[in-house]
Each structure stands twice: as structure tokens, then as C-alpha cells.
Amino acid sequence: MPIESLIAEFLGGNIVFLLLAVFILLCIFLGVRIVPQSEKHVVERFGRLRAVLGPGINFIIPFLDKVRHKISILERQLPTASQDAITMDNVLVEVETSVFYRILEPEKTVYRIRDVDAAIATTVAGIVRAEIGKMELDEVQSNRSRLISEIKMLVEDAVDNWGIEVTRAEILDVNLDQATRDAMLQQLNAERARRAQVTEAEGKRRAVELAADAQLYAAKQEAEARRITADAEAYANEVVAKVIRENGVEAAQYEVALKQVDALRRIAEKGGTQTVVLPSSAIEAFGDAFKLFKGGKS
Template identity: 70%
Template sequence: MPDQLSELLTQNIALIVLAIVIFLAVTSAVKIVPQSQKFVVERFGRLRSVLGPGINFIFPFLDRVAHRISILERQLPTNSQDAITSDNVLVQVDSSVFYRIIEPEKTVYRIRDIDAAIATTVAGIVRSEIGAMELDQVQSNRAQLISRIREALANVVDDWGIEVTRAEILDVNLDQATRAAMLQQLNAERARRAQVTEAEGKRRAVELAADGELYAAEQLAKAKRVLADAEAYSTTALAAAIRDGGLEAAQYQVAIKQVEALTAVGQGQGKQTVIVPAAALDAFADAFGMLRGGKGGGA
């Protein structure tokens, strides 16, 4: 009876041990990887495989999960470094980098401190890129500078199994002396622009005045030309009248003008005495006679 109990106890213990072993084997063989992680599996200290999200199976007791790597996007702390532009201006650049791990086996076995390595690499690239640009270009072409830094950084970190998603230049600071010099330059530039604007305004005013005088001269010349044409036409008409009607027609026209002139003199306002020379009276008489003769001839 005691032998049977002992044998039964031994069998129970063996079953319990077997159950524990099976449980441990299943537990170590089945690995559930979260969506945001990847597992690096080693066998006897050597890389075996990389497990992706979901249910995965490994060889129990031989394989082990050596590293659990997050594949979420990471942001490095803001890094500040000094740089000198091509026109010898010292600037302090604040930069930040965003990256994510895409090949954990490279990140684990090729670099010890990935964050420090990226920060050092970014500092070197920023100094190199800013050293090839002038200060005005750094301030105005920041997007181009960021693009060049991102491309250079992507080429360097490719062996580390990461992807640089963003690289940002947060700020470009200048020392106090440089700020004061730039402020003086800005004020001088504003004063120069104001002087240029004033000079251009005066020049425009002179141009407009000259244009006005030229326009007046052109109009006066046109008026004189019209008068000259009218006089020429009158002379031509008189010559034609002399040619067609003879000298009497010309004298008739002159007589009419004399009569009109004497009539205008007699129409003055107020009481006045008009002294007319004898020659004028004779001319008036001749004109009157010619007028009567002209009327009679017409009759």
C-alpha cells in the first residue's frame, strides 16, 4: 500500500513538472508583439530574427527576445550649436530632429546611443551647411536649409536603421553686437530708401512740369500755325480776288475795312471828341463813294 501511494505521488509530481515544462515552453515559444514595437530575437547571443506586430513563434529555451524596440516616431531634445556663416557672422542655431526606427537589428548592433549619435551628426551638418551660406541667406532661405540638412542627415544615418522624418531649424540667434550692427544697417537702408523716394518724387515733378511746358509750347505752335495758315489763306483769297475782279475789288475790300474801323471808333462810350485827320476823312469819303458805287453797281 505505501508503495502504491509513493508511486502515485511520483506520477503526480511528474505530471505537474511536465505541465509546468509544457506551460513554460508554450509561454517562451509564443510571443505577442504590440503594434508599436518590434522584437529582436537572439539564439545563443546571435541575431536570429526580428518579430513584427502580432503573434509570433520562436524555438523555446533556445531563442530569446533580447531587445524590445519601439518603432514610434521620436523627437530629439532641442539642440543648440554655434555656427559661422560665410560672411563671418557667429550665429546660434536651435534645431530639432524627428526620426523612427525601421530596422531594429541595425539600431541595436551598429550604434550604442542612437540619440546622441543623431544629435552630434546634426550639429556637424548644420555647421557645414550654414558655413556655406551668408547670414541673409540663412534668414531668408530657411526652408532650403532645412531640406539640405534633412537630405545630408538621411544619407548619414542610413546604416543605423532609422528614418529621419523631419528636421527643423527652430531659431537662428545673433549676439548683441551683431544685432546692434544689423539694426544700424537697417536704419541706414531705410534712410537711403527715403532719400531715393524723395529724389524720385522731385524728378517726377520736374518731368511733369517739363511735359506741361512742352505741351503748352506744342499747343502755342499749333495755334500759330493755324493763324499762319489763315493769313496765308486770306492772302491767297485776296490775290485771287485781285486776279478775278481786278484792282477795284481789292480797293472795295479795303474800303469796307476802313468804314468798319471808323464805325468802331465812333461807338465809344461816354461823351468824347474824336479828331479825325483830313487824310482819314478823305479815305472815308473814298470808301463811302466806293461803297455807294458798289451798291449801285449791284443794283
């Protein structure tokens, strides 16, 4: 056999072997897919959805299956958006919102919506306008957390068919025009003035109530003192009456004489230099008292 034929046969066999090796390597390269932890890959076969590859090593059929979309499953934040809304009390407000979401089912996101960010932003804007239109301005300011919860729930329902999970919705600010701000400031000042007047009036009313309570307490104490004095006098009269009933007229005369003596003693005890004039009846009263006193002792 000529040398040329041997060389040609050897080269032909090596080329076939090399081509076979290249084909096997190409099949391995095309058939083995390593998907990162933060991604999911959408595989198509002849233009139709074949599978969704999760993180790790995956195998597909070379030349038939092809990775068409590589979708990040990390949480995303939409750009801060501003939209005008009118409250139930006809106040124009500008609401700044921000939405966070992530893709859970890439096959729905890829085949059901073209621009997912724009779609979510439009949905949020419509929901915000609708919800704020149901509330007055004071409720928007004071119940922001409830409003955020309502918006998040409604957005989740709206984007459920897109394979998206809304993780958070935030209302960053509610801005008012200058005229509305001035009107609210005037209203706030008027409310503060009204509260101050109410507080002052309450203080005066409380002072009057306390003064009246003090007078009532003093009157009650005075009445109680008078009642005690009256009870004491009644008791004394009762004792005198009892003595009169038991001892006759002499006991009464003795009691009267003692009272006269006590009255004269109080006059004499007063300070100063004065002359005390005793009537003749007083002298007789001393004598009667002394006689009664002696009679009582005997």
C-alpha cells in the first residue's frame, strides 16, 4: 500500500475522532446549565415553554432546548413615583410612593406582561388614587399605615397573575399645595386658640366649684357647731328641769343665783380700771345663793 494512502487513512480517522470529540464537548456545553442562586432560567423548545431551571446544575437537550430568558429573583425596588390624587373632601394632594417586589414565577412574568416595572407603577398609581379618594385629608395624614396596608393588598391581588410578589409598599410623603397648607395652618392656630379658651374656662369653672365647695363645707361645719351647742343647751335645760322637779323652787333659785354670780365674775375679770356697780338685787342674789348653798349642805 502506498504511503500516501496510509497517511490519508490515518488523517481521515483522526479527523472523525476529533469531530466526534468536539461534538461531545459541544453537547456537554449546551446540555449542562449552571444557574446562579439569584436567578431562574426559562427554557424553550421550538418556541414553546419547556421548563424553568432553578439554582444549581440542570440538564437540557442540546440543539432542541434553549435558554431564552434569565430572570433575577432578587427583590427589586421601583423608582419613586409621584401621582396626584383628590381626597373625599376635595383636597388635591401629591403622593410619593415606592414599591418593592420580586419575581416568583418567571414563566408568568415572561409570557403575560411585557414591561413589568411600568405595569406595576401604573397599577399602584390607580390604586393610590382610588384609595385616597375614599378618605378625607385628616384620615390620609393620620391613618397612613392602614392606607399602606390597603394599597399593598390591592397591588398583590392585581399582579398575582404575573407571578410577582409585592413585598412592601410605602407612602413616602403626602404633599399639599401652598394654599391648602396656609388654610390648614390657620385652622390649626384657630384650634389651638379654641383649646386655650376652653382650658381657661374650665379653670375658672373649677375655681368657682372649689369656692362653692369651701363655702358649703364652712356652712356645714357652722351648722354642726350650732347643733352641738343646741344639744348641749337642751341637755342643760333638761338637767335643770329635772332638778327643779326633784327639789322644787329652791333649786331653780339657786341655779339663777349661780348664773348671776358667774356673770358678775366675768365682768370683773375684764382688763382695765373700771368700777363695777352692783344692783341691790345682785347682793340679794349672793345672799340667796349662800343660803341655798348652806341649806343644801345641811
